[in-house]
Amino acid sequence: MPELPEVETVLRGLQKSCLGQWISQVEVGHPGVIVGKPETFATGIEGRQIAAVSRKGKVLVAELAGRDNADEAFLVMRLGMTGQVTVEACATPVEPHTHVRMQFEGGEKELRFRDVRRFGRLRCSTRGELDALLASLGPDARQVTEKEFLLAMRSRRGAVKSWLMNQQMVAGLGNIYADEALFEARIHPLAQPDRISAAAGRRLYKAVRKVLKKAIELQGTSFRDYIDIEGRPGNYLPKLRVYQKTGKPCPRCRSSIRRMVIAGRSSHFCPRCQRRPRQVAEMRGPRDRQAKP
DNA sequence: GCAAGCCTGACC
């Protein structure tokens, strides 16, 4: 699933192969993946040049320049869970679930957006719309300072697992790297952010950085659908220590890895290395009783 | 039936 390291890998690919390309024609197959009207989307992009590509959290942004210097636009891409962005020859057979094609001037290559589950979204935004979107995200998980990270943890309740995945707190983590970072930091996914000690908070900050850095070096994790713009899978899969390892031995202490659903998302952790804080049982009492049978 | 990111809406 595309999280920060996968999006970063796609970004680097786009920087290599798309910068300076003019987009001559846009074809939208499934309007459901476009925010707004598909026609507006197409006309907003056609005839413009990819001037820059960037990323914040899991959001990819291509800055588009017009022939006339004044009219800029931004192609904003969110990959959802199965979204793929590829750049290939126009002649390459089109795979099923390819929803958008953008042909580059010259007629040889095109950018394709494929998304089996259609949770991904593409939009053409003005600078104002882009700024608003980016402002709704917390600092990028690779840019955030330790001070900002610890500050954002204060005054937040609920589970630290949910906190890590909340893009308004820190942008870029999804289920895989949240589980891996918590394991690295030896913090239970149900620990409460505002009750985590400064030392543990710092451990978590460092764990997030370490896990993301390594995952980017290995071009991300291909659990199912993820591929980069040239169609290659990532290489981080063998490095996963707890994600989807239910019942397998913990790589540190050999205890059996457990799975637990938190806020509707499966969480994987070692019950021995990541101790459940006592506060959780006390705080959660009333809510636990309401839980469905 | 499960997996996931993100949005909406219910609840306190």
Added chain:
DNA sequence: GGTCAGGCTTGC
């Protein structure tokens, strides 16, 4: 305003 459940989607 924070917190969380539910729904979207489809291949395994």
